[in-house]
Amino acid sequence: MRIRLLTCLAAALALVASLVSPANAELYNPRQDWLRASTAGLFLHWGMFTAPRHTDCAAWEHDVTAGGWTPDYWIDEAKKLGASYVVLTTFHSRLGYARPWPSKIPGSCATQRDFLGELIAAGKAKGVRVMLYMTDDPQWHNETGHESLDSAAYSAYKGKPVDLTTRQGFGEFGYDLFDEVMDRYSDLAGFWIDNDNEYWEQHGLYEHIREKRPSMLLSNNNEDTPIMDTVSNEQKTGMTPSYDYPQAVWTPMPRLTEADYKLPTNGDWWYSGGDQAVDFRLSTGRYITNAGSSIKSLMAETAMLNGKFPPQQEAFNNFMASWTQPIKESLQGTEGGGYMYGGMQPGFWNDGAHGVITVKPGAKTQYVHVVTRPSTNLVRLRDNGYRVTGVSDLRTGKPMRFAQSGGYLSILDIQDWDTYDTVFKVDTAGQQYFYDKGTIKATASANGASAANLVDGSYLNYWDAGGQLPVSVTLDLGRKRSTAYLAVHERESSPTYARESFGRPEDSARIKDYRVYASDDGQNWRTVRTGALPSTRGVQFIDVGEVHARYLKLEVLNTWAGPQAKAFFHQLALDEIDVAYGYPDPRGEVPLEAESWRNGFEGKASPVWCEACSGTNEVTGLDRGAVVFRDVQAGGPSRLQLDTTGSGTLAVSVNGAAPITVTVPPTAPGVVTPTAVAVPLNAGANTIKVSGTAGLDRIAVAPLPPESYTPRTTLTVQPAGVQWVSPGQQSLRVTASLRLDVDDPIDQVSLAPVVPAGWTVQGDPVTASSLRLGQVLSGSWTVTAPAAQDVTIPVTASFQTLGRAKSVSKPVQVKQRPADRVFMREAEDSANDIGDAGVTSCAACSGGQKVRNIGGSAGAAVTFPDVTVAAAGQYRLYLDFTVNGDRSYFVSVNGGAPAEVKVSGAGNNTPYTTSVPVTLNAGANTIRIGNDRAGAPDLDRISLG
Template identity: 70%
Template structure:
């Protein structure tokens, strides 16, 4: 696990093919997994665990096991210290990673089995005893990986000693030999420590699987837990997700997870912000904001926070980690009841909607059993003094501050709960206890019949309305796809609540060298019908954000028997084949009314407020989906038909974000303090407010804000909201794809390259005045016009193709040509950019291409960063399976004949490529190396055709080296 480079599991081709199938299955549910078992209950009730990497190579590195044990004991190591520090963190268990490939394969118990470092003192036994005394479970980490046996130059695996013990020759430095050795250790531990709580296993070893290790653990120690790292293995209790990054906000760890509830999952991450997983001699800082955010968001998705700290040889944690532990010891107790034994809200356990809320707020929900009592965790506070979120039909009775008990005012209507007048914000997590009388306004699932235009065998459309989140519908990789809900007779319907299968991350990423992306709904439309045959125009056409938890589709005040949801596409694409079109949905509910009551405080700045002036034809109108159930309509034909707020108050003068909840589509105009109006474009449906925002200047104190429409029949207005502008660092999240990718190695002379780019908006922000084009170095020329759009919204794209040409009369020089998208967001000029990289091909090569180039097919392999590699990237996870390869098409040479194929790669230990040219018989290229970070080169003589050729590198049965690039000489 703790290895930042490829582990190189050399499984059989059949085994890896099965592993891939298991991973694919995890996208839509893990077949035959023991999802529920009584042995898991203590972990389900837990919030967190403490991960300790500690061994012979803990700084200062020891090369002798006895010397390490002497310094451990001499330094004052005690198990009680670890147990007490875990308790400060609210951790219910400790995972001890001492038998670790990068820490000397140390066994912290007096093992009778020779083969690697073993202590005379029973450190593991002492830790188990100390943990049991204070209710902290102990789990033992076991590695499958012998490849780091000589990382320090000193051999850490004793093949001779183990061979003598077994009475046969066993090479522990090979996977089969190490598998046999570690297999024996599992049984030694089971015999010695009946009160251990389980094994945390870092990937699989073929020997273990062939000899039914896990099944024997189940039979011998049925109460023990089994955890596996980074893959969903059915026999395991827990899926651990290692060190995920790249999400927004950075602390929202579950956005990178891929395993649906109720499967037990861990978020496995380092508390020290920098450094290795083990102590390497420094006092690395702990980012309190990041770490507390991860702790809470994991609880909000029923994930366990497995936090790694770095104990020194004496067992003590460096000062900054101890300081964080002490902080947690005082910070968590007041909110412990909102975390311990609770489930994540907005998913299968019920609860309001987690994620992004109003005015920059972000948070998660935890729920009591039955979800009548819920806890709103506000991790990023809004830029105002209120929190507004979707209530998921829960009728709220009372809201209070979890830390202080203070009762808070709230308003509920139109599908939203608004908590008002919040003054006391915790720096890291403001928690509100929300007491409800349960959900209301949904038709019983049993009264609805669901059908689909496509379904996977075993996952029919009826699962959408069966009331069980453990049964789900699967599109069988079909999109577009239609889902039809039959209400039985003509009934009112106002919204859909959709819980998609939480079987993918929410954003595009590379995880351990493999591409991942969201398998969730992007573009969709909703239609209604009385007979199921005649549908008319869709009542809603929009895009759904790629976000975890329940999502809502408000459709206005409809009366119909049939409701059809057409899913036009998903957020993923062919670049992530394991997620492309893999749409699955747990449940869809149909709401016929919103929760709320008339006797409650009014949300500030409602359009219908009696404080406002309504001029001309502006008048009140009913609107169930609106805040307060009213709106102002009749705002068309200019400023004579307007609603005016006379007292929009801010403390200090400046530019502010003004959001308008507009019903319908068309333009709205906003005039502040009599200034010239600013126009914004609404794009919604009648009787359902959709937010549009504009930047406006406000003076300190009261301001006069007038809203009207220049259209003949303008949109209605639900309410406005005023908040400070987003932070200066804020840039709406987009995905910019540029092809070709990877350095383009060009021959001498003037050259031209065809470049394409696509910009996608990934968040619910409007990008205005969008322009997309390459920015050329001096002397280069461009054929093709910039792509432009007046506005882009969630899920919308802008794309174009150009030809760029280098200066005439000279060779290409190394250059980055940025393809740049420029746009406005709330009047602020912003950019997103990605480079096209070009370089002059060496004179002794007739062809050269990076492994990560978009022109290649890399199957189930993936791209990862590599600081010393050409272009800063390489392709990893080649081999071990027929679908993990690197294939180079259109390898062009001037004439038929024999050429030298140069393979630039990185490798740790002995590995092989098999190279096939134009589908011919493969030739083996054997490699060997240390560390997997420094590129090396091997050559092979190949016979090529004149013009285009195809070269494939693979190894169907064992892991191959990581590939930097190929070239032909």
């Protein structure tokens, strides 16, 4: 991949528009059929600067041929990976802009040997298609002192002066190359385009391709451009678990989507010498989870000069050829399950398990891929109404014992775990107990006209709340009916968590806090369920117990997205809502069900009917008795999960010891809620006695998570960014919020800043006895220093999880302002408005961050409010920045006419400083820095002299 700023106007607008509205793209076309049927592709970065680096085109071509390059090797290696296409990435900004075909158009390296043509022919013979990578970006033309672009030669060819180092000139050059390739290679599958060039858009390149070669596919990187067939997503990282690539993807099905990632764990996208390792766990996990979300895995390998892959990459290819063979039917001809194609619920399952579902569209067979195995020998997942008739281990064919009840499938007694993906083939009789969509009418409090899309059975239509929250959806069942749960299909148009991608903030636009109401007449409503949904992909379920009503209302109070991600904040879109009146017929028994005949019942404790419970029974009367679980096997101290109904407390006694009190959170009648506690079990058999005021469905025992485990939280602290202060006593207002992001409660929560000796804090720590999924603890304090000094003030949240003390922290950095500055502020400071720009890391920058993606539109600017000076007059405004090439800022003070500031530099990680005179008012001023017409440099900070 090339490294660049996405700063042109079209790119910025296309990305923002794609995040908040449908792409209006051509979702289905016969030219896409082959890619829809694909699981994977091979991304080949290979060119003049492949090690050993060449600067002479003829010498590079000679050495490639002399080294024994052959197209069949690449095609065969692709087939080992299950790849049905290859993207040849040679006309690349960081690889010398080489063209691996005998081009008649001068301007950059072109070979005499037709490497591209040979590859296309070899692929066609073996059923592998070839796409050609095309870059839009000339900025790296002289990256290391060698000029890769020949403007003079191209100008002579065109009969007019053209500067290939400019975006317009390079765009014209690229346009000609597209035409040449289309004329030469009718069997080329299409183009993989690394972002748009303004010249291409202005001159209708993509429309021209559609007219000239309607069968060729168009793919674009990191943008949802409507005319493109495919949305590609480059090197997403930071997920939990790390392999779950789809968590970072924001394009809903059925849009064709790729995940583009490196197989070598380290190093460049291209071969730069050495034999880089391949992380088998990460790479296989990505492969499987992408398949489980109908995302194509475009895997980048680093071919050497002669085309061969380094030994560790070859070894991975050989491994994949054998490892995927027994599970091929679950990966080929399948779609992601839990989405528009049906299937059970993917994601986080029991006891640390995580995986995805693949389904055969139109068939009743689906596949459960356990990528992270649980700490126990069973897998338990939501069945989405499918009645299961049989389960088998796909690799071995071994039939598996299973149980089903209360909306869950449990696969039991699993002994043969695959290291990377244990796959179970699940045969079903289809979905049961869902009301016919034709009998339900939907209305909404916002954008009500489109609410009918929620029950039309089509995922090509959806309901958008139009930026309004809270918002509600009302479902009219036609008459008074029973309801057990709602299956909510949220539109997969955002990542699942807060992140930055190419410097732009992203966040989850999924439901967080909700309420469900019921009514017999549509006028008088009663609350039947309150809670929070996790920010995860796939169908989500809201159990309501047993409700008898004609009308149901789902009120969404908020979503997970924060205000830092403007494209996602207050956005909500839903594809479908299904209403279920029951669960598939129960079968089998899950270990440690409360009503099991193996248990002992004391006093008034006895089993009663509970449709949503495991085994369709729970034990009540525990306030006047107890249930005793005998022969509970464990390996030592364990995590005990209690699935309960009602509310109150439970007393848990282990092996006759003093009882441990467990608080059961309140919930609706007939709704099962899990609560976990650490218990001192012995290795071997144990006895657990449970009494109390709640109902008990089942218990589950698993090893405690590792000591390093900390439930995922989001800690937001302001001010963010280095705070530059003047001499003397200083006070800062600090605010913080802690949010729990997983359904794993934390207890004894405390949040406060921790100041150095000599400092004072006004305000006590804020505390909560517990936090559950989505709940927030917030506080505000004033911290005061005796004198200006360079310090870091951590704002720390401490809490207990399963009896272990944990903490998370974020710093507020305070530094003394230099003596020759009267004001200084970081560009990434939370006091600023960065609009459509974004914050990114920069090790060489002040505070370790900078603002990128400035310019190209009026919205992509940084506005500094409250720039305060003591006296009116002229000051010198210093701009600390990074830039590669020649660019301009436009600086406006207090809404005045913008002044252009031209800058130049080499390398986006090298800080520079420039200055411009500005006239300021006494007191607060506002300074805006941007470039409405073109990309501007990245901005580190500003200061006043």
